[in-house]
Amino acid sequence: MWGILLHCDILSENEREQRENGRESVGE
Secondary structure: HHHHHHHHHHHHHHHHHHHHHHHHHHHH
């Protein structure tokens, strides 16, 4: 159970980083 919650948490963080990176790439 905790593993699933942790996994979702990690996925959310990765998505945030990807979005931020994507914005930076688009900005350039």
